Amino acid sequence: MTPLLSVQGITKRYGAHIGCADVSFDLYPGEVMGIVGESGSGKSTLLNCMAGHLRPDAGSVVFDTRGHGPRDTVTMSEPERRMLGRTDWAFVHQHARDGLRMGVSAGGNVGERLMAVGARHYGDIRDKAVDWLERVEIDAGRVDDRPTTFSGGMQQRLQIARNLVTGPRLVFMDEPTGGLDVSVQARLLDLLRGLVRDMGLSAIIVTHDLAVVRLLADRLMVMKDGLVVENGLTDQVLDDPQHAYTQLLVSSVLQV
Amino acid sequence: MIDLSNVSKTFTLHNQGSAVIEVLSDVSLTVAPGECVALTGASGAGKSTLMRMIYGNYRAQSGVIRVGGVDLAQAEPREIIRLRREVLGYVSQFLRVVPRVPTLDVVAEPLRAVGVGSDEARTRAKELLAQLNIPERLWSLSPTTFSGGEQQRVNIARGFAHPYPAMLLDEPTASLDAANREVVLSLIEAAKARGAAIIGIFHDEAARARVCDREIDVSRFTPGLSSGSEAVERYNESAA
Structure with missing residues (x-):
């Protein structure tokens, strides 16, 4: 191997x-x-x-x-x-704010990485972002909120969602x-x-x-x-x- | 299935004056499929140490520890992990789990790890938990808050979920009531019947007599006085 x-x-x-x-x-x-x-x-x-x-x-x-x-x-x-x-590759930082864009919504943070690898369809990106927020146990209703309004634990989970959405190895x-x-x-x-x-x-x-x-x-x-x-x-x-x-x-x- | 030759173990305590404690020397033993062998000997003779070495948890200083074709004394971590996932089960005395994970998933996890589907794994887990008399209302809770006896039964359910070809059992009947002890003994008998090679430590003599085919007195592998190994055991327990 x-x-x-x-x-x-x-x-x-x-x-x-x-x-x-x-x-x-x-x-x-x-x-x-x-x-x-x-x-x-x-x-x-x-x-x-x-x-x-x-x-x-x-x-x-x-x-x-x-x-x-x-x-x-x-x-x-x-x-x-x-x-x-x-x-x-994905990199999860100790401080979530180093790995997130604090001025962009939660959904945007997840979607950005998808767009970086070529995703363009808004509906698909949003669906995938919502799906990932749920996988890391963030309520889908928070998709349009900025990470600045999240607790430390939520920010860290958001950072993980942002990192894993593109299926890194x-x-x-x-x-x-x-x-x-x-x-x-x-x-x-x-x-x-x-x-x-x-x-x-x-x-x-x-x-x-x-x-x-x-x-x-x-x-x-x-x-x-x-x-x-x-x-x-x-x-x-x-x-x-x-x-x-x-x-x-x-x-x-x-x-x- | 389990084959040890000339295995020895010493602990070097670098932060305690580099004391070197010889715990076991020149251990050789073989356990065939379908056989259950008891490790005996006074407390401190090195029974648990030997069992931990067979599981790859303690490192052997010399010798060969072969389980299902893999030499645990030399194997890479990933080979040991694969062996533990597929071949070698271990029921320890203590339950160690991720907090917050429901009991049902704790028990189903070894099956999920070998690729069994979620539903099938949970069905098997439910059977075992019911068999071991863990009330159904506890299945969705984390076992971290359970009583000692309940935790031990969860540990046993987990250890018997996947039909491992080789198993290590450390005091599987300790602190169980008569009914649950009977369930555990019948699980061991069933594992033997399907061809598992088992090594166990049983202080419960009647249980030992019933399920074990042979006994191996570990103190014959203990060099000199064995009083030191107990201290090391304590040292490691507290360190872990």
Whole structure:
């Protein structure tokens, strides 16, 4: 089987400081991978390098494209990468306002991504937008309201709808449940799990919340100081951590 | 179906003076289809550790753990996930679920994961929940608020929803009343009859005598005194 995403030797430096160094892994279709580590461990740098938001100093990010098979997205042209970002890739930001257009209605936010890939029929776009609002549990009656009138949890669900409406195959998520209160988090996790299973999505989720990765991720990568210190099956890494840092991380979680 | 050879396990506690605790060494055992084998030994002998290693939850230091042709000591995460989805079931003592998901869906999920349609999976889930005496009015609620015994029965229903060719059962009859214990034992007997290879931990001796064909005393794989493994078990439980 061809990996959906094959990352080789990704390195990013900020001057003398290491963002992330020599990260390599393969992600297969349908797999959900978590990346955990404390603030400053390089997990967001890595995610942004993979998603094409940052240019790595070294390494390749090979994606199995629909039309042309495996292609290195680091060296592909900017328009090609942008097209990928609108079709097969999706990026869910921690802060919904970074991923939404706050001055446009909820329906418009979802419809915009459809129009970016060529949808033109207003009725179809609106129907699809309403359908997606319902799938992420936003009342269809809110389709014409702006996201500024939504709660934080609703904005995050709207961002997810906007991202998934074009049927991407790979979703990058940066702390998708960060900043939400616990009951809203649980609802969002349940929603994400269902969508990942039903759409056969692959996803890479950056978080510092070990409970989130336990529920969402099949496999886990632990980062410290820009380096991957451990990776493997999620429950194995969490229940039988091998590296000193992972043991510290796991044993530091407060019990509820 | 389940085949272990020369498996050993140590825990290295890097943040506690790098203490190295040997829990199991040189474990070899085989379980054939249709056979149920009990793991025995005093508390701390390493029964649960061994079971977790067979499930791929704990990493083996050396040896081969083969289930349905896959070596869990070497396999990639996606191979272990596929194995757990299709071949290897595990009924643990604790129910761990996404909050908010209705009991019926929790039980149907293993079937949905192997591609069974929603209606068919729910029908099977209803049968199991009814069989295990979970009142119908609870089916649409999340099991997170249920009593300990109810949670355990939901866990068992979930574990028996898909006919796994290999199963691991950790204290499946603990804290059940006589009627429910009987249901669980008959589920185990039915699984054996369809050819499942089963490894179980049973403190309930009568249950063990009834469903198990053999016993394996894990303490013979425990190097020296086994008192350390209990501490590790506690350490890991609290860490998880």
